[in-house]
Amino acid sequence: MDKTIDFLLRRLGAIGKLNAEDRDLLVSLPFRRRRVSKGEEIVAEGSTSSSCCLVVTGYVHRSKVLVTGNRQIFSLHMAGDIPDLHSLHLPKMDHSLVATAPAEVALISHAAIQNVLDQSATLTALLWRDTLIDAAAFRAWMLMLGQAEAPARMAHLFCELYVRSRLVGLNRENSFALPISQIAIADMLGTSTVHANRTLQDLRLQKLVDFERGRVTVLRWRELAELGMFDSSYLHIMAGVVADQASREGTR
Amino acid sequence: MDKTIDFLLRRLGAIGKLNAEDRDLLVSLPFRRRRVSKGEEIVAEGSTSSSCCLVVTGYVHRSKVLVTGNRQIFSLHMAGDIPDLHSLHLPKMDHSLVATAPAEVALISHAAIQNVLDQSATLTALLWRDTLIDAAAFRAWMLMLGQAEAPARMAHLFCELYVRSRLVGLNRENSFALPISQIAIADMLGTSTVHANRTLQDLRLQKLVDFERGRVTVLRWRELAELGMFDSSYLHIMAGVVADQASREGTR
DNA sequence: CGTTGTGTTGACAAGAGTCAATGGCAGTGG
């Protein structure tokens, strides 16, 4: 059996209840696999989308560049995420979807998704909920962008990615793969690359976290979370999953 | 007949098609009116919400404060907006809803909304779409917070509010009421109040816009939009409405 | 073996925050 939908089931199972029929509906979704290389644009700003992109491996981000040439990355997505689920009801893209690292994605047509939604009110609610959690993550990033300084923003980013990657079983002990450039990090944090580099060195020096050869290692979770003022509740992970994590690491 | 739902119909009509039955369903929604004074919290962070808040008059915002005491305002809402529509599927609030200016709101129970959604697939899609547009506005703000300097951020904010207030018929020629403090403006822009004040004076001096006695007057739309790198497409206003506006002011 | 993208460093400039003080203005209570 194909594993493509597996991570999606994991993610949806972590943010809501999935019954057997819903699982079957999801597993039987038709898709088209596609391999994308680093920097490749998957969906362009301004284009009209007729399918959604499920991330299977690697990393993908949503971003937009200003006329000044400055780029802001709004979100970073990993296996199980559907970064452009919103295109279902907002087909005209107001930003673009780009591979941050080599990635594999599965393209699922809007028609197929709509067909599933018509058959299951609970899945409709769950996917709606997923887009709302996406928006909650935007708020969390906005909060950091507007009110926190660079070290806190970076700490927060690493915390979020750590929790999310563990959610879908992508991390190894206290580390996870993040094969992206410091340029990408800087564009998420809203800083220059030079400043992002210095901020990273600062975190390294404090032995809170390390990021080298495409892998983030969390050295002191509690201090990192404190610096980043990280509270995972905005990820709206269901009780069981949160508890599990909290007990292991003292996330909250 | 009660006018409470009117602005909601205007807003939803501007972002999608509303047929007669959908209008009837919306108009017959039960609600409870409430008057809130400036600074009053309507829904608290951490609380579990069982109703949604439709703004009828005045202004309301969503915000969160960090442990540092810094507050970020995520969005500002006017008549016709349902700022916490997301609470329908994400009842645990990860931020709070506060009156920025004296306001009247209508509280509509989740049960009543769910009842309407069960009866209309088109309304389900439209309200989902509304929450997605909300998220698109977050992305636009993030872009400015992360990549633009204070004057551009302020210009962008005024542009957005101008377009949105006109959408629901709240503006008068080239101005609209905005009875909020510069402190609130600063917390939206992610700057200190001192810097927001100086930035405002800068815009005044350039005769792009004015903001005094609770009213914003747009003096030179085109230059203001250029400074704010404003492109209204993220508001996802339907073609007819956009065209009307564009023809009047050259929004794009 | 050059090319290219990336990480790193230093020096300097500029944007933005902090602190402190002042003045205006509306509302309050005597």
Add this chain to the structure above:
DNA sequence: CCACTGCCATTGACTCTTGTCAACACAACG
């Protein structure tokens, strides 16, 4: 009617975070 109070807008001086420019090292890659 007037002192008093609190909130808000405004200003100046100073500090600090962050951006810019430029240079260089290094690894991956064709």
